[in-house]
Amino acid sequence: MKMTPQRMAILEYLDGNKAHPSAADVYKAVADKFPTMSLATVYNTMETLKAKGMVIELGIDPDKKRFDPNPEPHHHLICVRCKEVVDVNGNFSLDLSEKERCNFDIIGNHVDFYGICPRCKKKDRGNTHKIIPNCIQK
Amino acid sequence: MKMTPQRMAILEYLDGNKAHPSAADVYKAVADKFPTMSLATVYNTMETLKAKGMVIELGIDPDKKRFDPNPEPHHHLICVRCKEVVDVNGNFSLDLSEKERCNFDIIGNHVDFYGICPRCKKKDRGNTHKIIPNCIQK
DNA sequence: TTATTGGATTGTATTAATTCTAACTTAAGA
């Protein structure tokens, strides 16, 4: 993989990043110090990194792709209000019965835990309505 | 919920549908017998159904929303090649430790199993390359 | 029956994310 200043800036931003940023987030962060950066470059680079297994594309937000720079297999804890995503390490050995497997070769699994984060809980103080989200997805 | 011919057509299409269709899929299916149907109506109706908990919005496909007319809590088995989605019933009681919970109130969880479906396995005959998908997402 | 009303439907315009394109630039190996 060819190393360019743009890519280095993106990699530096992603390194250790726990925020699961969108393409726009990456762009904003990097464009600061790199005014010539193009969004297309961000998309290209994320695509390349994805192909190399260095980032994972998340499907949490129906409105935009978000990326996870943590390539270790792990799971997520997602706030259904603000969509904050926290990594959950460890793995769950979940088995499917012969029948449930439907003749698939199983490669792996991923668990999403849904909940309400402390910040949003605070905001909810008194608001008992709409506690059950309709956005538990997938 | 007011019953209109359009909504009835959509509900009829969704009833028992295991294909996890996109809005466009719904539109195509219904527009056949309902030439005046508008995409906007499909989106409106899906939104209404979602709010009523009658469908769930899926995040499997980064390119478009897909809907699951099965309102029972369940999980998914996803072919990483062709994105076929099979329902997995039953629930896994997965626990997070105090620490892992990060002060979230946990509401639920959802498991995605990744694998290769029988059809795609057949196509792969001999192709040993690229068996490990880079599209294990979330 | 007719008028009113409010939600539903529709086509179109708009937005936002993403991809495409074609010209230009550059990192890295010979």
Next chain:
DNA sequence: TCTTAAGTTAGAATTAATACAATCCAATAA
């Protein structure tokens, strides 16, 4: 240094989804 394949860029094009404003229509009120 030279060459070249790969990367970058701006802007155009595409696509999913939403917003909007003008009807439409079914239920109820008068």
